Amino acid sequence: MGQFLLDNIQSVYLLVFAIYLGFELISKVPSVLHTPLMSGANAISGVVLVGSILFIRSADADDYFSLAVASVALIVAMINVIGGFAVTNRMLAMFKKKEGNK
């Protein structure tokens, strides 16, 4: 375990800094933007599709079971990504401040 941490110390740094950065970035979001923040972040969690791409790229070309399951993983992650960004964009397009209103 200790050796593993030493071998991957950069990943550990990345982890710690990413957690801190995440908290720092989000902590001041106004409540108006809570839903877009959530759905936008949600779309980013679809980054797991990178894993499915890497998996499919190194799978045997005739291992149809793995390819099929990984494709399902890719499809659902892609739904998460495209759907998430699109719906966030749609929501944000509605948030308007009207100049003449006040």
Next chain:
Amino acid sequence: MRLFCEILYIISAVCFIVGLKGLSTPKTARRGNLFSALGMGIAIVTSLLYPLDAATNNYVWIVAGMAIGAAIGWQRAIKVEMTAMPQLVSIFNGFGGLSAMLLAILEALKFTEETGFLQSLIVFSTMFIGGVSFSGSVLAYLKLDGRVKDKHVTLPAHSLINIVLLVLAIGAVAFAIFNPSTFTISIAAVMSLIYGFSFVAPIGGADMPVVISLLNSVTGISAAVAGYLYDNQIMILGGILVGASGTILTLLMCKAMNRSLLNVIVGGFASSGQSAIGAAAAGGNQDQTIQEATPIDVAILLNYANQVMIVPGYGMAVAQAQKQAKELDTMLSEKGVEVNYGIHPVAGRMPGHMNVLLAEVDISYDKLLDLDDCNSKLADTDIVLIIGANDVVNPSALDDASSNIYGMPVLEVWQAKQTIVFKRSMKPGYAGIQNPLFFNANNKMLFGDAKDSLGKIVDELKTL
């Protein structure tokens, strides 16, 4: 090539960070979201190019999968009604978890004698976290969509059942780590799914904003853990950023209800029924009288007001009354009345739910006041219209220590000169707690469907 790809990954990471940063102010939010999307695009292209040992590539499978996923996601995103947004966010979130779980299962099936302990620990953690996120999000989706009622899935002593299931699920995962076979892996995956489902089962109604943000966070973490599996920094970073943002939102929602996360998860208002009855018996609330108003009364009052505050709640979403609220707003604004909206952080079924609904009908976001801004304005407000909100305007939260919502920050609407509560009937709110506001001398009840009532008020105002 490898260096080039790593640089692309770094650019993609910067895009994610800039994107999330942009989401912190309304002005930059849209651009921020596009930056995140750009980051994702770069990450995808990079993964397609990244040099791998013995790559078979199988690009046909990848392109086909991406095209199908993109088409479905796009179609769902542009078609969805804004009122159905909580469901959609939940199901998208679940898909992220499902993807992580499927990948973990595939990796687990590839295990050999030489697979190290840490490797399998990472794989099975991904499977467990992804599975919990998937089945939990699916149940949240079904609940929000009204297909599953809380009472159908909540068992007696559910928190005890959850603890047992959690122990069993972790046990199954641990057993599979040391004895990986198709059978043990399947059992571990199924147990993760069962636990996720059961975890969300007793949580419902007004606690949904907490659950949704928590599940969002869990999906992020599953993506990050999967990142360790592929030693892929962009997955780790992206996943952790989502995990952190989900955690912050979760804690914000808990704070807005003055409850701990544990309290929400364990099932929250489990004892509220009894104490509501107890309070009614002790206080003799049934003797108090309420004043009923008609739409004409309200229209007249509004006509002579200077400052109006509208407090929406989940009931407004159910009645789909936001369009009528906007009509009323426009009409009053033309008459020189200032109209604002007081929005409680946990109003609705997801964080920021009310803001989305009101934005959809073109209400400027600078009229949407958060808890503190709204409260500081209420003393100068002539009329507060409470549309489908109940527990978030309950004075018991401040003065009744025996109340289940005691300590929860609420919108102090009773400080205004007059409050009007739009309500179908005298039924208590989600928390099952009677609301003393209804009996206040300066409160009137307007019974009926909020959409109809608002429509009638608008019609009356036209004649005044």
